[in-house]
Amino acid sequence: MGHGKYRIITLFLAAPLTLYGVFVLSPFAQAFYISLTSWTGFTAAQPFVGLANYRKLASDPGFWTALEHNALLLVAVPLVTIALGLFFASTLNVGASAGTVKGVRGAGPYQKLFFLPHILPAVITAVLWQFLYNPQLGPINSALDAVGLGSLKATWLGDPAVALWSLAAIMVWTGVGFYVVLFSAAMQSIPKDIYEAADLDGSSRAQAMWRITLPLLRETVQVAWIYLGIAALDAFALFEVLLPDGGPDNSTNVVAQYLYQAAFQNGEFGYASAIGVVLCLLTLLMAAATFGLSRRETIEF
């Protein structure tokens, strides 16, 4: 009996494990090996150079500048996206006036509207915002002019002081809808009587948010932070379409773009792989840190 069971398990797992090994694990391993070579990308031979690429990386100012931009995104994008996501989700679910526990009127259509940006492919999003950010003809500058805020007009993607934040804003815009839905689902699983009890005790909406909703949503927020962190550490597609050369005064280059430049413009696939391995490790580190820092006892309800 026991033997038969294991045979079936092995049989069923063999195919997916093989696929996983060939298409996921083996490329990772190969990327790591390539990072130890000076491969140019076109030859069969891949000269082994040990850790030379990693040493070069440590003292490469271009890499550190790119990393700095990722670090700024890593803080700003999850923070703003989660804050907005929580705000909209609570408005849609528990935002109605005191005495009842439900969302504001017309919450349903809003939820769908919020989700829309998330289903657009990154390249379409980029093209859309390219148009919105057009400093001459774009609707953003025109709108600012129309409401008398002409002084706030900017060369959104052409000014080093604002370009990175213009791109971060797109990431937030893309992300919020998904997290509204995620947080909404989590909020709906919180028993209504907790809110009713709080209401009877005279708590305000803000208090209910801080004391009830947030603590009960902690694990969902944690997951959101990790996903957004991964997005912030990647950010490639959007940035590469809008500002392929690192942006004005190199103010928006991110590590994934730097990797791309090393591989496809400079013909340094070995070096690019080293950047990729470091980026991978940083992502793992970020995920581990997020779990570690926010570990607390799960609240059962």
Add this chain to the structure above:
Amino acid sequence: MNKPNLNTVAPLTRRSLLRTTGLLGIAAVPAVSLLSGCATGGSDASSGTSPAAAGATSAANPLGVDTSAPLEVYVFKGGYGDDYAKFDEAIYKKSFPKATITHNGIQQVQTELQPRFVAGNPPAVIDNSGASAMVLGTLVGNGQVTDLSDLLKAPSIDDPSKTVADTLLPGALTATTFDGKVMALPYVYTAYGFWYSQSLFQKNGWEWPTTWSGLVTLAGKIKAAGISPFAYGGQTAPDYFMQPLISLAVKLGGVSTVTDIDNLKAGAWQSEPMQQAAQAIAALVKNGWMMSGSAGLTHTQAQTSWVQGKAAIYPSGSWIEAEMKGITPDGFDMVLGTLPSLTAADQLPVTALYTGASEKYIVPAQSKNVRGGLEFLRIMLSQSAATHFSELTHAPTVVKGAASGQDFGSTAFGSVTKAITAAGDNTFMYLFPSWYPTMATALKTEIGNLLAGRSDAAGFLKKMQATADAVTADSSIKKYTR
């Protein structure tokens, strides 16, 4: 011999790395993992006997092509399409009826052909162009492309008393010459300068000037007429302004001004002509003559504003007509304006022209049909093939005299062939961005700063000099000279 060997990685490290990555199931290195998916473990390229050895030669077959060897042609299907190559393939088929020809029009050149190089089985002819072209310097450094000297020495198709090299325009092969050897054939000849609408100029009674002070006066008039004198696309192509800047400097100081820069000569960026040229461009910015918001536009957006008449003058190469086809209004009549002379004491005449050459055709060294690849290029360089190309695409080829005097109904093409003829041997170009990719990146950043007014002429040249010095100091970068 460097066969990839995963066992060189310590088993523990590898396993723990894989376990953690596998557990989280995230691909933080999508680009690398994808591109390396089939990269390792490929078959080893034969590096011994060269398939490039010539067979029996004759007047009809001077390159010694194996008449029955199949020929694989890969053409980049971009602004010029790939139909023109079918004309050339038909000629090849006529000369060698026994050969099978495979035509491929592709866009992702590197994605499609990189694996063929790694496997040691590349096709005979590749038009290495487009956004995803393979880095030529890398292929040359690896010894993976054929030296074209046999082709250049061969008799030309139209006049066997002339070699193929004799039939090419001056400077046609400069960009693809590595240490004295021509490693690729750029097919399209490109003229660079300032572009404007002939009809707009005629309507306002403006003339294209021959002196820089004349251009400055003109820009003042354009501004007064309510049009931005200049525009550029700072988001993607601020370096389009580099050809005008270099043109001014070279006309003033002679061709050595630019060859010194390419050769990484100490202080070349801060030479007197470079300073004057950079100051001239910086003055345009200071006078407020750049269309506002240019820094935040892509080159396509900037060019659209230009054809819509919001800006009068735009720096570009002669591909712009094809690129803006469909958006350019009828009667816009774009023409090329050669850069004016910076001073009265300029070394080169005002007709001197920045020229480039694109659509770089290569014959991979490991191809099974190198001689056939060379013969195909010889056919492309015949008068009839070149004229056919220009008629189809409105772009001049590197072939001397082909389609000259004709404009195929295009003001742009007419002005370009006129400028090329007027320039004669006074043509020039810079090569440092293709030789040293880090300098290409730095140039985009720094000229972007100059055009947006974030740096001045001296600051721009100082930064570029520093980048050049860094390349000079880095012994791991292969150096080229011209």
